[in-house]
Amino acid sequence: MQKVSTSVVRYIAILLMGTLILSASLFLPQNAQAFSGSYSQPVGIHVIDSLQPGHDYGKPPTSPAIMVTVNGEPFTLNTYALAGSNLPRKPLPVEKEKSSATAPTPIKDKSVQKESGSKASKETVTLAKGTKYATDLHIIKSGKPGPVVMIVGGVHGSEKAGYNAARKLVDYKISRGTLLVLPEANKRAISINRRLVQGEGDLNRSFPKTAKESPKNTLARAIYQVVKDYKVDWLMDMHEGYDYYKNQSTSSVGQTLIYYPANSARSAVDTIVKGLNKNISSSYKKFSLLRYPVKGSLARSVGQFLGVRSFIFETSMKPSLSTRVDYQLKAARYLLNELNML
Ligand SMILES: [Zn+2]
Incomplete structure (x- = not known):
């Protein structure tokens, strides 16, 4: 009796897990789409090319910062995405240009x-x-x-x-x-x-x-x-x-x-x-x-x-x-x- 009930419990557990995995796999592609690929049609999420929310400083076109706005509120996808903008930030790159190669004309x-x-x-x-x-x-x-x-x-x-x-x-x-x-x-x-x-x-x-x-x-x-x-x-x-x-x-x-x-x-x-x-x-x-x-x-x-x-x-x-x-x-x-x- 004891043995039978244990295997029944195991059987139900396996069934439940299978159902969970199946339903998760149905939801995953939809959710993942918002944060990967081309960002072409995310719902309520909009990628902008700015390093910090509300600021006028943008990254060079060669290395775009990953920023999104969620329902109009801008966040980066790293720390800012999780906790808003009150966290200590990494220092932004301070301007240093190569000296002679791009010497400006007066x-x-x-x-x-x-x-x-x-x-x-x-x-x-x-x-x-x-x-x-x-x-x-x-x-x-x-x-x-x-x-x-x-x-x-x-x-x-x-x-x-x-x-x-x-x-x-x-x-x-x-x-x-x-x-x-x-x-x-x-x-x-x-x-x-x-x-x-x-x-x-x-x-x-x-x-x-x-x-x-x-x-x-x-x-x-x-x-x-x-x-x-x-x-x-x-x-x-x-x-x-x-x-x-x-x-x-x-x-x-x-x-x-x-x-x-x-x-x-x-x-x-x-x-x-x-x-x-x-x-x-x-x-x-x-x-x-x-x-x-x-x-x-x-x-x-x-x-x-x-x-x-x-x-x-x-x-x-x-x-x-x-x-x-x-x-x-x-x-x-x-x-x-x-x-x-x-
Ligand atoms: Zn301003």
Whole structure:
């Protein structure tokens, strides 16, 4: 009797295990598909090419970071996928370029001769006029031939140093070329002091990610068109991060300059970072030079698809607003100075 009941139990156990394995094999391929292969049709999961959630730093195209968004929330597939972004991170690769192989040609001699000697002028035009996104673009012309530089603030409405610095640039006088200032790119986000307007997506992910793509919305389209129409040579996009990039217990990109490495942009951005760091004594507060703004960002798209020398400049939100605005303005001045425009 004892023997029989043991074998019956064993028989039932084997049956149960068989059923479990069978049902697991029915579910597995579906679930596995979301995390493998081409990511072509995952439900609620979307792969993006960015190293950290909410940041404007992207990896070089040769080694894309594995990031996904799950129902709109971005995660990497490693530690961040499991526990959000509060875990200590691995240090991000700090910019180090091979020295002589890619020696840039001097920026100063590369200015584009665009304007024939006309008078100095200042003009304001409204982008996305007649829509709720309407925002002013200030056009400062020196009247002398030279580069066209565009400086943008307020793409993210909670990053105050960017738009406060850009507002001050509106009164700048330049000695050659043209300066375009768009101080409040996303006016509505600024008015609510948020990174973005809920339901409208991140403006700094709304620009073309491929050569064939168009900007995603009215505002991005208007800004992208300005870059094309004025044949912008240099673009600086002013942003902020919540901490210091060199503080490795955070994932912030505060105190970085993230540039698109093409068209000999390196020399000028190097000068900006070195110039700023000269007066910063604490090493963790120093600026780092990074390459590749995240895909879909203004700086990335104009750099990659319009041939503009471009970068995102990120101050840390830790110091006072006046210090941060000062960093932003200094960076802008270093650029303009490098281009002999001041
Ligand atoms: Zn930003």
